[in-house]
Amino acid sequence: MQIDQQKCVACGNCIPVCPMGAIAIDTGLNRAVVNTNECVECYACFRGMSMEKLNPTLVRGIRRLLKIFRLRFDPEPDVCPTSAIIPDELSWPRVVRRAFSDPIVTHESTGVHGRGTEEVKTNDVTHRVGLGEAGYVIEFGRPTVGVWFRDIEKMTRALAGIGIEFEPRNPVTHMMIDRKTGKLRDDILNEKILSAIVEFKTAVENVPVVLRRVDEVSKTLDTVVSVGVSTRCDVEGNSALDGILAEEGFSYVRGKTNLGLGHA
């Protein structure tokens, strides 16, 4: 994303809209500028604000005049008064930022909006996680924090080393050049995104070793990590996971229960 320096009147309205804190007023230029290293191309600023077409010279003049009388001309808070926020033409690899950060972009690897798949929410139909298996979602990043692909790769490589099976339809898996080693494409490693989800599965008895590895690696990453593990319950609704997690000392809550109503 960029800000047209000819049009910007430094009202500051776009600053709180950016989930990455990537927009700031350059006091020397008296214009808003985007830190392109931190910008994840989420389009929140461009799409989230109304664009008015006031004349920048006129607005600057009014602001200067009012300032003399200790008054301010401020547009409504959700408005860029001069339509100064301009999307860049994104090429590879920068375009990957938008694919993982703009929730209305359809990811070509999944055909759905956003950064993951349906995970196990439809497992009663897809059977992606079978009997005796555990499915995992590892989520990296958050608004204001984000995540670099190089950090995601540290985790995927560490997990590949203990013999997991990456979900083939997941967008991060789609970025791997070798699913056996968890190696991502070199040209995306220095791209930052808002967040990403890595999905994979193992035999349920491997849950402790996987969670310990995730715990170890997450401490070395420049982002936040959260983990979900799922499995199939027996007919009484009991899950082998409960005992495993309690024995290993992990605190957990049962977040979602899929009742199987999708099963034809």
Ligand code: SF4
């Ligand atoms: S909202 Fe528009 S005019 Fe105001 S600081 Fe941002 S880019 Fe500049």
Ligand code: SF4
């Ligand atoms: S595209 Fe998103 S991250 Fe980039 S400046 Fe706009 S709001 Fe911030």
